[in-house]
Amino acid sequence: MTRIVYVNGEYLPETEAKVSIFDRGFLMADGVYEVTSVLDGKLVDFEGHAVRLERSLSELDMASPVTKDELLAIHRELVAKNGIEEGMVYLQITRGAPGDRDFVFPDPAVTPSTIVLFTQNKPGLADSPAAKTGMKVISVDDIRWGRRDIKTVQLLYPSMGKMMAKKAGCDDAWMVEDGFVTEGTSNNAYIVKGNTIITRQLSNDILHGITRAAVLRFAKEAQMQVEERLFTIDEAKEADEAFVTSATTFVMPVVEIDGAAIGTGKPGSVAARLREIYLEESRKAAI
């Protein structure tokens, strides 16, 4: 089955979809994105992703080419056209293709933004074997720009971080700035001490994860303690458990940091419980 994608108002087979070589997303990483997961053929936390998208766009003075209702309709149409039961919908909006390369932003009245959406089919996404074994992470310096709260398509350094992890025989990297963990290359980072879940507080230093918001809410509802504060790699190594969250990995245990086993070296019970609650509640609320 050929994948059907969405480009600037049209549903097309992926082989026929085109974006200009002058697109500022391509030339300058001048674009933002969202990834929404699909469970049981439905969108998980669409509202959260739509709200963050609006914020990313407004922080960059970029116009949205579609309304929130249109965006929901496009997401649903792509899920249906591609028969996605478990997987994700990727969405990207860039500042468009002005025709010449220029650092100055084009006039949005003349240059419309570019919008692209596509699906990725991932059967078994919720039943990932990695959730049972846990992930190994290394720490790397966080040398990204200072507006990580905006979900831009500048993903070169996170990609490099993943490659450094792979080279070290690990699964991912936790980034460290001024001695404190910021986040994973594509996820938010947590440690657990007793009944307390510790994760970095929100600021421009990290992406405000949609999964993070939901997981912290569920944790509080389940009477777990949540501390939003800075923590170091040394503190993480001494923790009982560690885990990460993101839209496509949900809650994923971390069992090793820089070669040191966390807790028992096996996925912990807090992470397992939060994953279970998150998946159950997300399936119920998916639209």
Ligand code: PMP
């Ligand atoms: N931090 C970074 C750097 C990310 O790339 C992501 C996922 N895109 C996250 C955190 C997790 O965000 P979410 O839960 O909204 O997927």
